[in-house]
Amino acid sequence: MKIRIALVATTFAIVQSTNAAVISTWNFNNGVTTANIGEGSAEAVATSFQAVRGGAAVDGARNANRALRVSNFDSVVTRSGHDGVGFDSSTTGFHGVGLEFWQMVGARASKWAQLEYSVDGGATFTSEGLVNDGRYTITAAGKYQRFSFDLSGIAGVADNGDFQFRLMAIHAEGQNTFTTASGKRYLSSGARGAWHLDRIVLTGTSGEDPAANSTLVPAPGALALVGIAGAAFTLDIKAGWTFRHVAGYGWIALALVIFGGWNPLKVALGAYLFGITQSLLGKAQSVVTLIPTQVFPILPFVFMIVVLIVSSGDLVDRLARLFPLGARRAILRTLRATPPNSLGRPFEQD
Numbered sequence: 001m002k003i004r005i006a007l008v009a010t011t012f013a014i015v016q017s018t019n020a021a022v023i024s025t026w027n028f029n030n031g032v033t034t035a036n037i038g039e040g041s042a043e044a045v046a047t048s049f050q051a052v053r054g055g056a057a058v059d060g061a062r063n064a065n066r067a068l069r070v071s072n073f074d075s076v077v078t079r080s081g082h083d084g085v086g087f088d089s090s091t092t093g094f095h096g097v098g099l100e101f102w103q104m105v106g107a108r109a110s111k112w113a114q115l116e117y118s119v120d121g122g123a124t125f126t127s128e129g130l131v132n133d134g135r136y137t138i139t140a141a142g143k144y145q146r147f148s149f150d151l152s153g154i155a156g157v158a159d160n161g162d163f164q165f166r167l168m169a170i171h172a173e174g175q176n177t178f179t180t181a182s183g184k185r186y187l188s189s190g191a192r193g194a195w196h197l198d199r200i201v202l203t204g205t206s207g208e209d210p211a212a213n214s215t216l217v218p219a220p221g222a223l224a225l226v227g228i229a230g231a232a233f234t235l236d237i238k239a240g241w242t243f244r245h246v247a248g249y250g251w252i253a254l255a256l257v258i259f260g261g262w263n264p265l266k267v268a269l270g271a272y273l274f275g276i277t278q279s280l281l282g283k284a285q286s287v288v289t290l291i292p293t294q295v296f297p298i299l300p301f302v303f304m305i306v307v308l309i310v311s312s313g314d315l316v317d318r319l320a321r322l323f324p325l326g327a328r329r330a331i332l333r334t335l336r337a338t339p340p341n342s343l344g345r346p347f348e349q350d
Helices: 001-015 218-238 249-259 264-284 297-313 315-320 325-335
Strands: 018-028 042-044 048-052 066-071 086-088 095-105 112-118 135-137 145-150 163-167 195-206
Touching: 001 315, 018 095, 042 048, 042 264, 066 086, 086 195, 249 264, 249 297, 264 297
Parallel strands: none
Antiparallel strands: 018 195, 042 086, 048 066, 066 195, 086 163, 095 145, 095 195, 112 135, 112 163
């Protein structure tokens, strides 16, 4: 009976994922620099670029997995933020905009970069409002790293047909020169002085902006599922209703949603695994008599916390590298997901 907690967790995932959408995606696998999903293009900023083989494993391409190689950076080492690569994509009809991309640097390339955006068609660029002023660092040469930025709270980004963003090579903090991930001397050209970018995804939420319309509510079907889940819990899983009746199951449902990457099918699978584990441990109490009976009821919760920590960190990426390329891509496709853009944003009713 307890296995039916899947209904609660799956419903939560459906409510959270309502209206989330991809605005534009660049994976460069077709050999061009235009967006393969949505509309958008890329532009070299005082550099040169080319779609080349060797894309990130998370891209999932089996045959021609390409990335955008950016090279021929600024040879004037005292000039920061002058070279990079830019992208344009209309956000018309979307709010809650977010950006995710994978980047790798050569052993002699600048490991420091900065995200800048424009809301006036590229006339001016700024990094105002971004975390750490849009600055980030690639810590290891020759390995792709994932970066993400939340632009949902920045004025002018939402519902803008002139939106653009760019990634620029900058000096290390507190220094007047470029530094490399390998610690070797900086090179402005050549394969060792190049950047590789892959799976650039601009996301948003379609429809009316909640900030403009405080009456926005989840879809009726999602609300109906919430009601069914609550009824199933009180009538079958844990009959009755008392103070603190859920006794921690709400947190388990939330953990399952995170574990499942906000994908209803993955959340349901995780919920069934939790229910099976809880059922088996309940039967084990009568078999393993040396362990106090109070230990068994809490073990599923401990197990879920451990799984949540493992799946939310970079351990998955590290373990995936131990497998062949095909298996690695399958693992990352299964376990990787993008949270809703509204996650963590406070709702303020007018």
